[in-house]
């Protein structure tokens with residue numbers, strides 16, 4: 470029974486004080502529902518508007534590639550430095566400690582391995598993404614591939630419909646076919662196609678002229694690291710992408726294949742969140758690596 474004898478009238482209405490400006494900190498996200506915004510704020514740091522996603526989903530297509538032979542030994546120790554984890558559901562369920570409480574961008578398409586042709590024809594049931602408390606799902610799109618462009622765009626489209634129902638953002642991952650020219654024209658097209666089809670985040674590759682790719686894409690862009698580079702070059706790549714307007718990195722091999730992955734992820738963080746110049750970040754990398762070896 471409700472207590473009726475001491476109902477106090479409200480007194481503190483703050484009349485004349487306008488409500489706080491609720492403009493969201495990421496582009497293209499103002500019209501999102503609360504749950505989506507909450508998930509985006511778990512992936513992207515609201516203070517910097519940026520993210521360091523740690524990608525270790527490669528095994529779903531490549532098997533135990535270098536650095537990912539033992540995710541429990543090699544990747545779990547890096548997770549505390551990541552803003553978000555990107556992986557496939559099998560590795561998440563079996564190896565990633567749920568107690569970490571890190572947001573997860575779940576790889577949600579499947580169907581290919583390196584032994585066959587690209588053929589991502591399965592999309593994760595969105596209920597499984599909910600069960601796994603995913604903060605986003607990632608689906609690859611093969612723009613320009615005669616055979617797989619249409620089915621992969623359809624995968625993205627369906628994933629967005631399902632994600633919208635559940636409040637889960639979708640990251641469109643631009644795949645680059647062997648015959649594609651890796652330039653800003655191609656990536657500008659691929660990123661825009663992902664966003665126009667409803668992707669809430671786009672993952673693509675840094676190239677010269679990247680400002681144009683970012684400007685023409687109405688949602689946040691993160692870049693993949695690509696093949697392993699010398700550390701200074703990888704830090705330059707991250708710096709150039711951020712300076713061109715990228716909202717973060719979703720980096721794998723350039724972190725976990727480094728001689729000192731823990732030092733590398735911390736140096737990448739300094740570039741992404743503090744805008745540290747590549748030379749300084751490389752100094753940081755070297756000093757953190759030394760600390761590790763002298764222990």
Ligand code: 5RP
Pocket residue numbers: 524525526527555609642693694695696719720721722723
């Ligand atoms: C492939 C992916 C990978 O996660 C991605 O390429 C990131 O890893 P790397 O930095 O090693 O390129 O999404 O589709």
